[in-house]
Structures are given as structure tokens and as C-alpha cells.
Amino acid sequence: xxxxxxxxxxxxxxxxxxxxxxxxxxxxxxxxxxxxxxxxxxxxxxxxxxxxxxxxxxxxxxxxxxxxxxxxxxxxxxxxxxxxxxxxxxxxxxxxxxxxxxxxxxxxxxxxxxxxxxxxxxxxxxxxxxxxxxxxxxxxxxxxxxxxxxxxxxxxxxxxxxxxxxxxxxxxxxxxxxxxxxxxxxxxxxxxxxxxxxxxxxxxxxxxxxxxxxxxxxxxxxxxxxxxxxxxxxxxxxxxxxxxxxxxxxxxxxxxxxxxxxxxxxxxxxxxxxxxxxx
Amino acid sequence: xxxxxxxxxxxxxxxxxxxxxxxxxxxxxxxxxxxxxxxxxxxxxxxxxxxxxxxxxxxxxxxxxxxxxxxxxxxxxxxxxxxxxxxxxxxxxxxxxxxxxxxxxxxxxxxxxxxxxxxxxxxxxxxxxxxxxxxxxxxxxxxxxxxxxxxxxxxxxxxxxxxxxxxxxxxxxxxxxxxxxxxxxxxxxxxxxxxxxxxxxxxxxxxxxxxxxxxxxxxxxxxxxxxxxxxxxxxxxxxxxxxxxxxxxxxxxxxxxxxxxxxxxxxxxxxxxxxxxxxxxxxxxxxxxxxxxxxxxxxxxxxxxxxxxxxxxxxxxxxxxxxxxxxxxxxxxxxxxxxxxxxxxxxxxxxxxxxxxxxxxxxxxxxxxxxx
Ligand SMILES: Nc1ncnc2c1ncn2[C@@H]1O[C@H](COP(=O)(O)OP(=O)(O)OP(=O)(O)O)[C@@H](O)[C@H]1O
Ligand SMILES: [Mg+2]
Numbered sequence: 001x002x003x004x005x006x007x008x009x010x011x012x013x014x015x016x017x018x019x020x021x022x023x024x025x026x027x028x029x030x031x032x033x034x035x036x037x038x039x040x041x042x043x044x045x046x047x048x049x050x051x052x053x054x055x056x057x058x059x060x061x062x063x064x065x066x067x068x069x070x071x072x073x074x075x076x077x078x079x080x081x082x083x084x085x086x087x088x089x090x091x092x093x094x095x096x097x098x099x100x101x102x103x104x105x106x107x108x109x110x111x112x113x114x115x116x117x118x119x120x121x122x123x124x125x126x127x128x129x130x131x132x133x134x135x136x137x138x139x140x141x142x143x144x145x146x147x148x149x150x151x152x153x154x155x156x157x158x159x160x161x162x163x164x165x166x167x168x169x170x171x172x173x174x175x176x177x178x179x180x181x182x183x184x185x186x187x188x189x190x191x192x193x194x195x196x197x198x199x200x201x202x203x204x205x206x207x208x209x210x211x212x213x214x215x216x217x218x219x220x221x222x223x224x225x226x227x228x229x230x231x232x233x234x235x236x237x238x239x240x241x242x243x244x245x246x247x248x249x250x251x252x253x254x255x256x257x258x259x260x261x262x263x264x265x266x267x268x269x270x271x272x273x274x275x276x277x278x279x
Numbered sequence: 280x281x282x283x284x285x286x287x288x289x290x291x292x293x294x295x296x297x298x299x300x301x302x303x304x305x306x307x308x309x310x311x312x313x314x315x316x317x318x319x320x321x322x323x324x325x326x327x328x329x330x331x332x333x334x335x336x337x338x339x340x341x342x343x344x345x346x347x348x349x350x351x352x353x354x355x356x357x358x359x360x361x362x363x364x365x366x367x368x369x370x371x372x373x374x375x376x377x378x379x380x381x382x383x384x385x386x387x388x389x390x391x392x393x394x395x396x397x398x399x400x401x402x403x404x405x406x407x408x409x410x411x412x413x414x415x416x417x418x419x420x421x422x423x424x425x426x427x428x429x430x431x432x433x434x435x436x437x438x439x440x441x442x443x444x445x446x447x448x449x450x451x452x453x454x455x456x457x458x459x460x461x462x463x464x465x466x467x468x469x470x471x472x473x474x475x476x477x478x479x480x481x482x483x484x485x486x487x488x489x490x491x492x493x494x495x496x497x498x499x500x501x502x503x504x505x506x507x508x509x510x511x512x513x514x515x516x517x518x519x520x521x522x523x524x525x526x527x528x529x530x531x532x533x534x535x536x537x538x539x540x541x542x543x544x545x546x547x548x549x550x551x552x553x554x555x556x557x558x559x560x561x562x563x564x565x566x567x568x569x570x571x572x573x574x575x576x577x578x579x580x581x582x583x584x585x586x587x588x589x590x591x592x593x594x595x596x597x598x599x600x601x602x603x604x605x606x607x608x609x610x611x612x613x614x615x616x617x618x619x620x621x622x623x624x625x626x627x628x629x630x631x632x633x634x635x636x637x638x639x640x641x642x643x644x645x646x647x648x649x650x651x
Contacts, residue, residue, distance in 0.1 A: 179344050180377040182364040184391035184438065194390075198381050 031257070038250035045245045055251035065252065067229075068236035071147060075232060076215040079154035084208045086155070087162025088200075094163070095170040112160040121224035124153045128225055145227030153225045154215045161214060162207035169203025170196075205270035209263050216259065293356045295320045295446050295478040296341055301350030303336050303502075310336040312502035313350070318446070318480060320355075323472050325481045325489035328499035329525075334482040335374075337499070338448050341480065343367045355445060365394070369446040370439035374454060376431050378423035384410065384434050385419040391442040409441040410434075412471075429460045440471075446478045453488070465492055486526055490514075498522050514567075519644050523565040530568065530613045533646070536560045542643060544588075545610050551585035554643035561646040568616035570640035573604060573626060576633045587635035588613075592626045606634055 038056070042049025059065055093099075094106055112120065128149050135143045177199070181191035219234045226235060237252055296318040303311040311333040318324045326334045339345040340352060343364035352359055359367055370391065379387050389406035393399070410416050413433040423431055432452060439447055452468075453461045469492050472479045483489050489496045490510040497507045498521075506518045517523035520531055534542040534550070536559060542552045544564075552564055572583075579587045590608035602625060604615040615634055617623065626632050 174375075174377065176373055176375070176377040177379060179364070180371070180373055180379070181390070181394075183342055183344070183369075183371045184442065185365045185394040186390075187365055187394075188363075190394055194394075195379055 034250055034257070035254055037247060038254045040247055040250075043246060045247055045250065055247045058248050059251045059255065062248070064231075064236065065233070065248075068231050068233045071150075071230055072216055072233040075147060075151050075154055075230075076212050078151050079158055079215045080208050080211040082151075083155045083158035083162050083211045084204060087159045087207060087211075088166050088204055090159065091163040091166035091170055092196075095167050096175070109160055109163055112157045113164070117218075117220040120153075120157060121221040124149075124156065124221060125224045145225055145230070147230045149225045149227060150222050150230050150232065153221050154211075154218065157218075157221065158211035158214055161210050162204075165207035165210060166200060166203040169200045169206075173199050202270055206267050209267040209270070213260060213263050216256070292320065294318060294353070295322070295355060296480065297351075297353040297356070298337075298341075299351045299353075301337075301340065301347045301352055303333070303340060303345060304348045309502050311340070311347075314499075314502075314504045316497060316504060316507065318478055319494075320445075320478055321476045323469065323479045323481065323492060323494045325483060325493035325496045326499060327483060327486055327489040327496050327525075329484060332499040333502040334484075334499055335450055338371070338450055338480060338482050341446070342369055342371050342448055344371075368444055369448055370442050370444040371448040371450065372432075372435045372439050372452045374450045374452070376423075376435040378431055378434055378438070380423055383420050383422055384415065384426070387423065387434055388438045388441055390438065395442070406437070406441055409437040412440075413437045413467075428455055429464065432456065432464065436468075436471075440475065440477075444477065446480060447472075448480050448482075450482045451484070452481070453483075461488075468492070490526070498525060500525075516642060517565060517644060519647055520563050520565075523563075523642070523644055528568055528614065530566045530571075531644075532564045532566065532611065532613070534562050534564050534643075536562055536643075546608075548588065549585075550588075550641070551638045552641050552643050553638070556643065556645065562643050563646050565642045565644055566613070566636060567640065568603070568614040569601075571613070571615045571617075571634050571636050573606070573615050573617055573632055573634050576631055579633045579635050583635035583637070586638045586641065587633055589631065589633050592628050592630050592632055594628055595625065597625075604632075606632060608634075 037046060037048070039051050039053070040048050041052035041054065090109060094102065094109065115123075128145055132143055132145075135141055173196070177195050178191050181195040182188070186194065216232075217234060218232075219238050222232050223235050223238070226232070231239070233252065233256065237249055240246070240249055294317040296316070298314055298316040301311060301314050301316075302309065314333075314337065316337075326337060328334055336345060340347055341354070343359065343362055343366070346361045354367060354369065379390065382390070385403060385406050388409055389402040392402035392405055397405075407416070407419060410419055413436055415430060415433050415437065418426065418430065418434075423434065426434065432455075435452070449468075453464050456464060465488060468479070468481075481489075481493065490513075493510070495507060495509055496513055498505045498513065500521050506513060506522050508516075513522060513526045517526060523529050524531060532544060534544050534552075536554060536556045537543050537549060538558055539555070540551060540553055541549050542554065542562060542564060543549055550564065554562065556562055576589055588608045590606040590613070592604055593607050593612065594605040596603040597619065600619060602617050602619050602623075604617070604626065606613050606615055613634065619625075
């Protein structure tokens with residue numbers, strides 16, 4: 001088979017080469033253009049007006065952008081930490097302990113992955129409205145939507161992704177290893193700390209980076225549950241577009257792209273690491 | 280079985296493992312069924328039986344990885360029923376070794392000591408020494424996946440033994456090795472056990488392995504413990520059809536008890552076979568192929584008249600050192616194994632022959648415990 005692949009006829013090879021080129025152009029031309037025009041000194045998007053760093057300067061100086069970025073980062077970090085802990089615990093429970101209703105919870109966990117964003121957003125909105133009404137009638141306090149409701153929503157959808165990634169890792173790890181650890185005088189906690197955790201750590205980190213990316217990228221759900229002062233960067237960009245596009249959006253997008261690429265690279269590095277030893 | 284164990288001085292001795300009336304159920308499955316078992320200190324003890332008979336489950340209960348549904352389980356006199364594994368003075372060599380893939384060999388071996396709170400240097404030192412003992416001194420820094428199957432096996436052994444357990448549990452530790460390596464490891468295990476004087480509880484479904492290595496063997500079937508004894512006891516005095524058939528090869532001939540000295544075979548032939556069963560009981564006579572002699576019909580020696588049958592040779596296989604005959608004695612085929620010497624006569628298929636045996640070499644078992 002390998003021999004055949006090497007002996008492809010000249011024109012087949014040429015066609016394949018063209019195909020690959022087109023695919024790459026299709027993928028990367030918009031990115032290249034985005035990056036290029038983020039340096040364009042012309043307030044109209046898509047017209048080259050000479051090289052400038054003004055848009056990046058604007059990005060750094062614009063208070064609205066800065067505050068949106070701050071909200072994004074805070075929400076992303078908080079929701080990632082919480083969903084990593086809860087998602088990992090859910091994964092361990094579902095994978096390691098057989099209990100009544102196991103299958104049911106199993107299916108339930110996958111639901112947020114397949115529910116359309118808009119549905120999820122409406123669900124969360126409804127939930128927060130009812131929660132707010134309940135809080136004000138029962139406790140007489142007003143809990144209006146804000147950063148906390150955005151964070152809770154992000155946690156809600158991130159848990160599923162984290163636990164799916166972590167579960168794959170746990171499933172690939174023999175239960176015998178934990179038993180061996182306990183047989184070798186490790187308590188349950190020590191067995192988890194020195195054997196299970198290092199072995200599933202790449203999964204946890206992978207899941208965490210996924211949660212971080214999902215949180216930083218989300219527009220639809222965030223827009224529904226955001227309150228005053230909880231505009232995230234993607235929601236802000238979305239709003240900017242409605243008011244009219246400026247190359248500032250390009251600059252913001254490039255920064256977001258760079259952040260995403262960085263996260264993916266980090267996750268690759270994490271997956272390669274094999275976990276630590278007993279110290 | 281029933282006898283108490285005694286030490287050299289003759290006094291009663293605490294058993295390393297004492298299992299009384301232990302049953303383990305998984306839902307509807309009875310994995311281990313009312314087992315009584317005592318394993319002596321310093322004994323090489325094998326648990327033998329077909330797949331699914333409850334060997335692993337028994338071992339896991341001793342290790343604390345599974346708790347008995349009923350019954351009492353003591354280790355050196357201390358009741359351990361629901362004590363977690365980390366609080367028991369036993370260690371296990373798992374079937375597929377279960378080495379920690381993220382740690383190097385030295386860290387694997389020192390893990391148990393570290394978990395017991397021993398100092399890092401001290402643990403590493405003890406681990407290195409144990410690695411030398413299993414001839415892996417130079418492999419300390421390797422990861423388990425950089426070792427061969429046999430080497431991983433030794434690491435698993437070192438990882439357990441470095442803790443100086445009072446009882447070492449081994450679940451088919453040689454199952455994954457090829458024949459040659461297996462035999463080498465059998466010898467090594469045996470001499471290691473003698474050297475350390477620790478009780479080894481060794482699970483296997485290879486009867487030859489059990490017979491050659493162990494001081495005593497327990498035969499299990501369907502969760503029940505059928506018999507415990509030395510290799511000779513199991514071979515010469517099986518308690519039922521299953522054990523007779525499972526240990527070595529045998530001819531099982533259905534019969535009825537005539538009196539304490541005689542049984543009647545299916546064709547009415549009376550055979551001398553001392554037995555403790557009441558007259559009229561259905562029994563089976565176990566007759567090992569190698570304890571039967573074969574010859575011409577008129578050749579049966581006088582003293583073996585009462586323990587002889589006649590039949591027709593239907594098949595003969597030459598194995599170099601022996602001939603294996605299949606002799607049809609009118610209602611069933613029997614296997615007969617004779618030494619092949621240059622002077623021995625070979626009986627061709629179709630020839631009429633007599634077969635006879637010493638009355639001490641037949642053995643009557645109750646007609647129960649069919650299987651295998
Ligand atoms: N965790 C479990 N849940 C349900 N049934 C089990 C469990 N563990 C064992 N069993 C059942 O208990 C019985 C005994 O199993 P066990 O593993 O002890 O057999 P074994 O003698 O070790 O067999 P093998 O030689 O194949 O390893 C089997 O019927 C098995 O299916
Ligand atoms: Mg087993």
C-alpha cells in the first residue's frame with residue numbers, strides 16, 4: 001500500500017497537491033487577512049491604509065475593551081477551576097463507582113454537550129429569573145444577573161466537557177493500579193494522590209484548557225445571562241459589529257486568536273507530560 | 280484438612296491465614312461458598328481450580344480488596360474481615376503485575392515503604408537491595424514499559440517483597456510468561472520462598488505448576504473448596520470424581536459398593552476395592568493409567584486376579600518412553616500407560632488383552648461432583 005502511495009501517477013499527485021493547497025488557502029487566508037488588516041491604517045475595514053499599531057494601542061487604552069477583557073478572564077478562570085473540580089469528581093464517580101442510576105446520570109452528563117447553545121441560554125435565563133424571584137420573595141434580597149450568573153452558566157456547560165475528557169483518561173487506566181497502591185499500604189487518599197491523579201492529570205489539564213477556551217469564546221449563552229458590568233470580550237466585539245465595524249475588532253480578534261492558539265499549545269504540552277512521582 | 284497444625288515443638292501454632300465459613304456473593308453469583316481453610320506460616324500454598332471457581336476472589340478477600348459476605352477471616356490470629364488492604368500485613372503480586380506506569384522501577388519498588396512513612400533514602404536503599412535480589416539491580420531507572428514481561432514480573436515481586444509481608448499473595452503470576460521463562464521463574468519463586476520463609480499463597484489453574492511447587496494445594500470448584508492436601512494426597516486419595524479427574528489423568532469407572540472390600544462394575548464384574556461406603560452406594564473407581572499393567576489374557580498373576588479385567592486394544596500411541604493404550608473393556612474405554620523398554624511387548628490394536636493392577640492403587644470416590 002505504502003509503495004502504491006509513493007508511485008501515484010503524476011497528475012493524481014498534482015491534483016492532490018492542488019486540493020491540499022486550496023484547503024489551506026481556504027482555512028488560512030481569512031486568518032492572514034484578519035492579521036494583516038489589524039495593522040491597516042484606514043478606519044474602513046478591508047482597505048489597506050499603510051502600516052500602523054494604532055488599533056492595538058486602542059485595544060490597550062480603550063476602557064470598555066479593558067473591562068470586557070477583565071470580565072472574560074475572571075469568568076474564565078473561576079468557571080474553569082470550579083468545573084475542573086466538579087467535572088473530575090463526576091468523572092471519577094461515574095467511572096469508578098457502580099451505583100443505582102449510574103446509566104441515567106451518565107446520559108445526563110452528556111446533555112449539555114448536545115443541547116443547542118440557544119436552548120441552553122434560554123434555560124439558564126429562565127433559571128436565573130426564577131432564582132431571582134424566589135430570592136426576593138423568600139429572603140427579600142435582590143440578586144440581579146451579573147458576573148456571577150455568567151460564571152455559573154459557564155460552569156454548567158463546562159462540567160460536561162471536562163468530565164468527558166477526564167473520563168476517557170480514567171477509562172484507559174486500570175482499576176488494578178489503585179488496588180495495587182492500596183495493597184502497598186496507601187490509604188484511599190494516597191492512592192488517589194500518588195497513582196490516580198498523576199495518571200489522569202493530562203486529562204484534567206486538557207479538560208481545563210478546553211473549559212477555559214469554551215468560556216473565553218462563548219457569546220450566545222453569555223449574552224442571555226449577562227447583566228450590567230458583566231460584558232465579556234466576545235460579547236463586546238459582537239456589540240461593536242452591530243454599531244459598525246472598525247479595525248479595532250480585527251485587533252481584538254487577533255489577540256483572542258493568539259490566546260486560543262497559546263492555550264491549545266499548552267494543552268498539547270500538558271498531554272505529553274506523564275505526571276509526577278511520589279515526592 | 281481437619282487436623283490442627285503444629286510447630287516443630289509440637290505445640291499448636293497460629294495459622295498465617297485462617298478462613299472459617301467464608302462466603303462471598305456478588306448479587307446472585309456465589310463466588311466463594313462456605314470455605315474453611317488454614318494456611319500455615321512459611322507454607323507454599325497453591326489454590327488450584329478451573330476458571331471462575333473463586334480463586335481470585337478468595338485471594339482478594341485475604342488481601343482486603345474484597346470483603347466476605349459471611350464468615351471469619353484471620354491473619355495471624357487477628358480478625359481482618361473488613362480491614363482495608365493498607366492495614367493488612369500482606370502484599371499481592373497481581374495477575375498482570377499492575378506496575379505504576381508513571382514511576383520508574385525504583386519508585387515502584389519503594390512505593391510500599393514510602394506509604395508506610397519510611398524515609399526516602401532508606402526506602403530507596405531497601406528497594407535497590409530487593410532489586411539486586413531479583414537480579415534487576417541495573418534497571419532501577421527504567422520505566423515499566425521499557426522492561427520485558429519476565430522483568431516486569433520480577434519488579435512486581437520485588438515491589439511486594441520489599442515490604443516484608445507476612446503473607447505474599449500471587450495471582451497467576453506466571454500466566455503471561457512463555458514456557459521456558461515460566462519454568463525458570465517457578466524455580467526462582469520456590470527458592471525465594473524458602474529463603475524468606477514467608478507464606479506464599481499462589482493461585483494457578485496449571486495443575487503441574489501447583490503440584491511441583493507447593494507444600495499443600497487447595498482444589499476449588501464452583502466456589503467450593505473440595506480438598507486440601509499435599510500433591511501425593513490429592514493424587515492418590517482424591518475425595519471425589521472432580522478432584523480425581525482434575526489432578527492428573529485417570530480412568531473413572533462407575534460401580535456399586537458390594538461390601539467394604541468389593542465393588543461391582545457395570546458389567547457385573549466384582550473388583551477388589553477397599554472402601555468406606557455402605558453396600559449398594561453408587562461410587563466411581565479411579566484408576567491411574569500408569570498403575571495398570573497389560574498382558575495376554577492368560578498372563579494375569581495370581582495375586583491380581585481380583586483386580587483385573589479383560590478387553591480389546593483399540594488404539595496404541597508410542598511416546599518414546601511409554602505406550603499409551605486404549606483398551607475397550609466391553610462397556611467403556613480405559614487408558615493404560617506402560618513403560619516402553621526394548622524388551623516390552625507392544626500389543627497391536629485388535630488384540631485381546633488382560634489388564635490388572637495392585638489393589639492399593641485403585642481408589643473409590645463417591646459418585647458426586649461430576650464435572651471438569
Ligand atoms: N466483581 C464481581 N462482580 C460479579 N461477579 C464476580 C466479580 N468478581 C468475580 N465474580 C464472579 O465470581 C466467580 C469467581 O470469580 P474468580 O475471579 O474468583 O474466579 P477465578 O477462580 O479467579 O477464575 P480465573 O481462573 O478465570 O481467574 C466468577 O463466576 C465471577 O464471574
Ligand atoms: Mg482469577
